[in-house]
Amino acid sequence: MQEQQVRAIFLSDIHLGTRGCQAERLLDFLRHHESQYLFLVGDIVDFWAMSRGIHWTSTQNTVVQKVLRRARKGTQVIFVPGNHDEALREYCGTTFGDIRVEYDYIHQTADGRRFLLVHGDEYDQVTRHHRWVAVLGDVAYNLLVRINNGLSRIRRRLGVSGYWSLAGYAKRKVKTAVNFIFDFEDSVMHGAREKGVDGVICGHIHWATIREVDGLTYVNCGDWVDSCTAIIEHFDGRLELVQWGVTAAVPASATQAPESVGSETPALH
Template sequence: MPKVRSLFLSDIHLGTRACQAERLLDFLREHPAEQTFLIGDIVDFWAMSRSICWTQAQNTVVQKLLRRARAGERVVFIPGNHDEVLREYCGIVFGEIEVVDEMVHETADGRRFLLIHGDQFDQVTRHHRWVAVLGDKAYDLLVRLNHWLSWIRRKLGRPGYWSLAGYAKRRVKTALNFIFDFEESAVHHARERGLDGVICGHIHWATMREIDGLAYINCGDWVDSCTAIVEHFDGRLELVAWGAGSALPEPRRLAAPAAGPVNESETAEA
């Protein structure tokens, strides 16, 4: 029997060294669901145009999603900017996986959320693509550096996982301003559609919070923070941080109502 009603995943970035495919597989094994929504940047064609790193674990992720779709679980794929080439196939079903540009999801308790990757609200990605590509390379460098920093921290006996990318986002004012502008733009778009909120990805900043009476929910990523949104059968939405580092720690769950606050600093470092 399904353990949860819905899963919302974004920014897996298959095809890159930074993809945390093993942790995603562990998460999927623990969360059978009635429906799974893949909200963009699932396959990183941007990075793969430079170099490809496709591991067995990443291959297993694809196979597992296909098996779940064939077994009757609804699987919906909403392309993002890193896999935007697949937007040409919106409206088509591949291997029982629906490909759509965006959609409205109704929770078990009747709330309606816009599901969209979110690059539409990113002015840099929309109008200055070269800057976005440069930023993508810089982020990839931070994630690689973090791998070595985590190894050093473990050797020094420092507990927990520390995110270099998350630290930079919290400390650099321009990064914070970008995040706030992005969140407000996403909520404004949902309000114009008469919806209760938005569930998106894109900025690798997992959170659940209320903005002007609407719910803003970001799935985070499976590169750095390893986070996802889970809908339970009563309609309650939960942000799950599955952990990171070389070993699989016990998962940390941060539960909150859809329009309630979540400690963003804890989520970013989970």
């Protein structure tokens, strides 16, 4: 596939240092996309999981090297830490290896819209006030991801094509998970209105989408553990949600869940 030039790339929830990190897919995505701006919207390195045990592969190392190389060659790289790499928030306002670290950031698209970039954990009441519940949920989510990896191997042996997400299925079916997602989105959009921006680009909940909410645009980057999604900005300011490694090629709509969003490469899972 030919390399695509875009204005900006938005990535969140890569979770480097964990077994669930889909570094191979991310590296393939980066090889096919060049940009003027690269925004890392939190939970890039998973210090929570690494405190329980580090799983750092050579491919994950290559991802880090590729980001650093892009920063050296002129790509403007902005890193907004999340709750899993919150230790780096102590360095907000500083630059490391040509990468700027910011608590939040305002990005103006080519068509003049202003977007607030935040990871999103500050709008999650569980993470803010009940950290032990958040940690327990993180362990449970990682278990779902590992089970899903086993199911993917079985599906391949049976000749079943396409990507299926156990974690995504659970989120759609469990009412409390669905309610949590909508409550989170409402809270984030309330914060965006208070900032006077045109929209917000965040991560945190591993649920990629682009949708309009009362005149503002809510964008969630998704993740590179389960759904392998990114947001790209084209040179006309248009935002697109891309899921990397799914067979169907359909444009992302404002309300689609990550499993139904198209991609530009065959399945790699």
